[in-house]
Amino acid sequence: MKLSREVIHTEDKRKLQDISGEEILSCYQCGKCSAGCAMTSAMDLLPHQVIRLLQLGQVQEALDSKTIWVCASCLACSARCPRGMSLPNVMESLRSTFLRPGDRCLNPAEIPYELLEIVPEQALVAAFRKYT
Amino acid sequence: MKIGVFICHCGLNIGGVVDIPKVLEALSGYDSLGHVTDYRYMCSDPGQQLIKDAIRDKGLTGVVVAACSPAMHESTFRRTTEAASLNPFRCEMANIREQCSWPHRGEPEKATQKALEIIKASVEKVRKNQELSPLSIPVTRQALVIGGGIAGMQAALDIADAGYNVALVERLPYIGGHMAQLSETFPTLDCSQCILTPKSSEVGSHPNIDLFTNSEIHAISGYVGNFDVVIRRKAAYVNWDVCNGCGLCMEKCPVKTDSDFELRLAKTKAVSIAFPQAVPNRPVINSEVCRHFTQGKCGVCEKVCPVGAINFRQEDAIIDRKVGAVVVATGYDLHPKTRVGEYGYGVAKDVIDGLEFERLNSASGPTQGEIRRPSDGKIPKEVVFIQCVGSRDQENGYPYCSKICCMYTAKHARLYKHKVPDGQPYVFYMDIRAGGKGYEEFVQRATEEEGVLYLRGRVSRVFEEDGKIVVFGVDTLSNKKVEIHADMVVLATAIVPAHGQTELARLLKISTDEWGFLSEAHPKLRPVESLTRGIYIAGCAQAPKDIPDSVTQAGSAAAKVLALFSSDTLSHTPEVAVVDEEICRGCGLCVEVCAYDARTLDMRRNLAVVNEVLCEGCGACQVACPSGATCQRNMDTAQVMSMIDAVI
């Protein structure tokens, strides 16, 4: 990885900070977020690793990660973050970066019918908010 | 002899391991014990009262306190004993904590047996203890401070302000040390010069401070309260008493040479004042480059000097002083970067060290404070800072942390960002150690607000290519190898003791650690004292430290000096070596082994003699003496044999 001003400070990264309202560099990589995350078993990158990639300007790599879709926005990380950073905001911003051009992550047609039958409405509303 | 034994539980420290009731029982039948008891905290007031009462009520003539190390509480319990009108040297400690309960935590039965033996041995010692009284030594109430950096200046000022004369000896022609070279200081970013120069001039004009710059310690002898110092003032070839510091000589001198003060970033003249605010503001001729000395011609300075101060025939002056205390504050140097060849220092011009970066930053420096790289004067847009160069590197440098680099690197990166807002600073670090007041916040501002990119990992290689400095590093947080094509690289090189410190320490007969830093008497409880009484240490001479810590330690050293000066005489422990003149054969083995120079041979009488003030009571001479002519007071061979006898 070659680092330079151009690599670190990209338009994508700037947008990301605008959407999330978070200063990516304020993270000092203590890892408390990852330590307390309930969803890490389904993640390919740990939450703090996503932030680290963003610090280094590697936005695309973060976007390619499963992690941002597995985050359940439970706020366990941000409630405990010593730097007051809201990782869920950053995750949501990454999702938005993907979704806003019109892409979607969840296709309603692909949800199994049996699940659709029993899942509470709240889950459907929330999921479509997050994934489409 | 009626001896009392007082066993301390030290909470659970001893009581939790040693079966104290069992020890008490075992001691009950022991020969001539007048009193045996225990208490949870013997060092507490009620504990001490217990001892006092027992001495009075039972008429004890000896006391054994079985507790912690004598280093911890011997003086406490001896005071207690004295308060009960028993000679304090009739009180001994049996160390059943550090030497028993702590190391034998897992084996209480053995610990109990050992505690009993240690106590019995101490009882045997006390049985033969003499009543002693402290020795008295006169004190010369003048101080010597070696080193005119911030620590030395502070110590000198504190002592001088208290009304005592101080000789401040500085090797360089000016005072201020490395701090004079700094631009701004962390964590407040106030200008180094602004806080230093008022102090320097105060030192320069203080009625109680005799300033010897351009001088070195030539010799020193004596002991606490009575040191004889020989100072060698090197020839400046300028009569400073006459010179008015006008600078004309410097202006007219035709010889240019590298400026030591500006490191390798600027030139100066063969006759020069290091920097405009230098104290004293007097020039020195560098005889190694001056044309008068090298070629026997020129002499322009002599001709232009309006007051006739140039004196090519000046010689080193030898000055004798008698002082009662010494503060050593000889400061630091940077680790020779040639030993970190992979970082390209000395090969690539734009690889510089932290002090050089300070000069680049300094408003009075070679670039008037603009950050311009040395090779072509361009403003660097990407700057890589590398920490731990030589520090925390057991194999290629030093195992210790140089302590200030994390902070000054954060400062450098921030100052750079202030001056080059569109530039990108990178910092390669291993951990960030920011343990001072306001330090962590300072570093966090660097990362969060100034956009300094911290990369956790050590740089492996630095080389020059196409006008760029290529840096191979790693970011262990993202597990990615990192390559940066930078414009400039700044190395945070390890701090090492100032050159010549080891030799000076030898002269002063104080010890150094394996890296040459001066050793303190106790790392926690006596951090500013050397093991030689009357010699104190301050600043980076002891270990890497920053300005606040140096100033704190200097003040503390000064306080120790003032405490020493608070009386005309000092008392010295009488537990020192004595020689039995009837037995001594004058073989001199004791003289050879004495680490404190406390032993000499009286050639006329063919006897070894003890200088009781210098003697630290270490016992080396007693071990070396084959005939037993030498012994420690209250630790003679017969006592030792009785103690052994009690154990085996």
Next chain:
Amino acid sequence: MVYSYFPGCTLRAKAKGFESSTLASCEVLGVCLEELEEWQCCGATFPLQIDNSFPLVSPTRTLASAKKAGRELVTLCSACLNVLKRTNHVIREDLDKREKVCAFIEEDYSGEVEVLHFLEILRDEIGFEALARKVVAPLSGLPVAAYYGCLLLRPPEEVGIDDPEAPKVLEDFLLALGCDPVDYPYKTECCGSYVVLQPGEPAMSPSRLVVESAKSRGAKVIVTSCPLCQFNLDYAQSGSVERGENAVPVVYFTQLLAAALGFGEEILQFDGHIVPPGLIFQSVGVGGCGGLT
């Protein structure tokens, strides 16, 4: 005690028992929940992008409608509470957003309404001691694990109805009903939430951890106040039920409340539950359990 009441989407569909048990209990407790005349879905999640105010529109409408009713607004569902409270917070703190949203919905609202969770009514208005006195069929000795999840507690400064790391409102509530609250470390861990809809069911792993933790501490029932939590914890055990293994029913806290106040299954409405709660009530032999027996 009259409050405005916001049911939200799920209580009218998949979580009917949550509402019916609550409303029945309220009558006994003398609480009147007056449903808002106009309400919309809260959106189920609070928007985390700061550049997009649109998701705030719907909850703000609900809040504005409550302002007109002039009472404190009570919710049952943790998600509704979370979204409404956070929206209220934004409207109070962020003038720009307030202006923007209010202009869009053509209402004048600046955060006047207090949003409360029904648990807060029980704790702060009625009081658990008073509640205990109303209990007619105490669930004596029933070991119950309280599951808070995330939405009731986080973010603490905007939502939290209790200490975010050591909440006890549900435990105190359970004590009032005569239950034995089971303490277990996973009570505030995330259940996986909406991730349940992701293919591969990645949310089931955290849910199972919660259930296993509660079970290992001896819980026979888990209570929650969030329909999604109820579903995830319940759904995570569907395999166990099929295999006939020991499973823990997951119920709404109001279902236990109604049972303790003497209501029967027609009020509790366990229809949609995967792990059938009635059997457990029988098996632990809770005496005088009203309609549960």
Next chain:
Amino acid sequence: MTSAMNNLVIPVGEEGRARALSEFLAKLLELGVVDAMVVPVMPVPGVITYLMAKDPELIRQRAEPFASVMPVNGASPVARAVSKKPRGRIGVLLKPCEIRALVELVKLKQAEADNLFVIGIDCVGTVDREEYKEAYSDTSRLQFRDACRVCLNPNPPDTAFPGINIGHIGLDDESGLLASLSPELDPGIAGVIEELGFERGDVLAGKRQGVLATLKEERNDAYREFLQKAHAELDGEGIEGVAKLLAACIGCRNCRVACPVCYCRECIFDGDVFDYETRQILGRAGRKGGLKIPGETLLYHLTRMNHMSLSCVACGMCEDACPVNIKLFQLFAGVARRTQGLLQYVPGRSQEDQLPFTTFREDELEPR
């Protein structure tokens, strides 16, 4: 080394080598090279003692420079005689082990070397005093003492003192005696001696090298064999072995008196350090079941070993002095060889070598 020496030949006439050397020594006195001369003499048939002579005739007639007996290690009386710097220069004729002991005493400041003029002489070995007394006239019947049989230093060290070494090993009367003048010898004295007109002896010096080397090799083998035997007797038993060896000790302390490097004015064992109170002795006897009386003999020998083994020159006088025939030489030789080897110290080699333990090197006990 030898090549740097100034080698001269002392011719041996019909009266034999003893008289030839005596003549040379008497000359040194006459010429004022020394003001007095210490030599071995035989006051009574079969008995050798040291005599300090100012009259050269006494030396000519009575000196016994080749007597193969050592009643006392000469370093002891010499050191005592010159413990203060004498007014005149005193010549002493000493065997190699005596010279080496004297070097140790100088280092320990027990002898003043400045006005000493040391004349070393080769020694192939000495015999027991009693044996000598009976059979001194027929030396071929005599058996060397243990210490001498394994002595590795039959010729005096070159570097010890700026004096003269007399060599006779490997030389017969026909070739004469070899006088090697130390390169550091005062040039004035060297000049006086050279004026005696002796021939150059470099060839002689070369000639005897081979003989010396062979002798040392033999001695080395004997030494190794001796140590092996000693080890076989002692080793594996640790301190118990030593205790057994010393069991017969009656605490007379004669070994200490005979030892040339045991120099204390008052030995620590003569002080009150080991004067135990009866209470203590009884206490200890109670704890251990019993105590050896006289006590402290083991501690005494160990202490002496601790004090002296580094300076031990292996002269064997301790063993000679022992009334109960304890094999002290065997013990000391084995221990000293190890301690001296460990600290790379050769006692008596040179005044320049520093005594171990007056110096300290961090690595001195590291395995090499």
